[in-house]
Amino acid sequence: MNSQQDSPTVVRPGEELNKASLQAYLNDHVPNFGSITNIAQFPGGYSNLTYLLNTENREYVLRRPPFGAKDIKGGHDMGREFRVLTMLQNAGYRQVPEPVIFCDDESVMGCPFYVMARVPGVILRAQTAPELNIPVDVMRRLSEALVDNLVRLHALDIQQTGLIQLGKPEGYIRRQVEGWHKRYLTAQTNDVLAMTELARYLMDAMPPENPPTLLHNDFKYDNVVLNPDNLTEIRAVLDWEMCTVGDPLMDVGTSLSYWAEAGDNAFRHSFNLTHLPGNLTRQEFAHRYAEASGRDVSNLLYYYVFGLFKNAVVIQQIYGRYKKGLTQDPRFAGLLTGVQVLSAAGVKAVEANHI
Known part of the structure; x- marks a missing residue:
């Protein structure tokens, strides 16, 4: 299973940490922290930077904003990420990395950062998971465990735990639909009729x-850490950057928009490994969620279509930057196809009235 471990590698040039300054700060603020014996960097992700800190006592993970991120208003909020982890732990939700310390003293590293305990395990990626030949019955139980974990998250009492303070739930759907449509118009490069149709549907059918x-x-x-000896056991849920409060079916719709099935377009298969044999279908995901949560999911089509629209907008934003010459990455040249594929899937779902 080691091929699927998220392995840190050498730190990218220009993204090094000030080891001496970091060591001094952590010695002063974290009991028994120990000496840092090695610093490595996790290669994945396009947003915040993530590092592995080895000490003689244990392994830690450090998160910091990208270099030059000070100008990005509202993004890369290290304090908020740390607070989310702390609140989830206090709420009794244990499947998160243990938060260790948050530092907003920029004299230490030139930016806010936080440190958490590392959760060792396996992260399944769409590109490499097929090589593992995961048995069908294991895949089935794992996909069920993923749904059950989402149900558990949605069952947390946001008032009693104080999690309500993470967002403004009233009007959440409207803000999301209008906000993502506005982002699309700002980043638009080509006329994609299906995107126009979906934007209209999302406003009219709200x-x-x-x-x-x-x-x-x-x-x-790829945001959950699994036990390598039992792939159906979720050890931790990662990436709480976009965590907020609102209509739970918005979360379900986003998950389903990633949930490619065997018969879906090859581009959609690149999002997730849910097309592999044994996984629940989108309809089975919805049914299990409804059974376990007690929620009415009869209108889930709307939320699924919103998820497809949102993903298409994110892809359009990346493609728009490429078209403007703001990034030279050749991987982005063909991304307009992704916008077309996802929006077409949304229109097809609306016409068929089926997720």
Whole structure:
């Protein structure tokens, strides 16, 4: 299973940490922290930077904003990420990394950062998971465990735990739909008729909001750490950057928008490993969620279509930057296809009235 471990590698040039300054700060503020014997960097992700700190006592993970991120308003909020982890631990939700310390003293590293305990395990990626030949029955139980974990998150009492302070649930759906449509128009490069149709549908068919819960907002296989000896056991849920409170079906819709099935377009298969044999179908995911949560999911089509629209906008934003010459990465040249594929899937779902 080691091929699937998220392995840190050498730190990228220009993204090094000030080891001496970091060591002095952590010695002063974390009991028994120990000497840092090695610093490595996790290569994945396009947002915050993530490092592995080895000490003689244990392994830690450090998160910091990208270099030059000070100008990005509202993004890369290290204090908020740390607070979310702390609040979840206090709420009795144990499947998160243990938060260790948050530092907003920029004299230490030139930016706010936080440290958490490392959760060792396996993260399944769409590109490499097929090589593992995971048995069908294991895949089935793992996909069920993923749904059950989302149900558990949505069952947390946001009032009693104080998680309510992470967002403003009233009007959440409308803000999301209008906000993502605005982002699309700002980044638009080509006329994609399906995107226009979906934007109109999302405004016209907007449902009344369900009672709010905590939302992870990016709940999928590659954001969970699994026990390498038992792949059906979720050790931790990662990436709480977009966590907020609102209609829980918005979270379900986002998860389903990543949930490619065997018959879906190859581009969609690159999002997730849910097309592999044994996984629940989207309909089975919805049914299990409804059974376990007691929520009415009869209107889930709307939320699924919103998830597809949102993912298409994110892809359009990346493609728009490429078209403007703001990034030279050749991987981005063909991303317009992704916008077309996801928006077409949304239109097809609306016409068929089926997720």
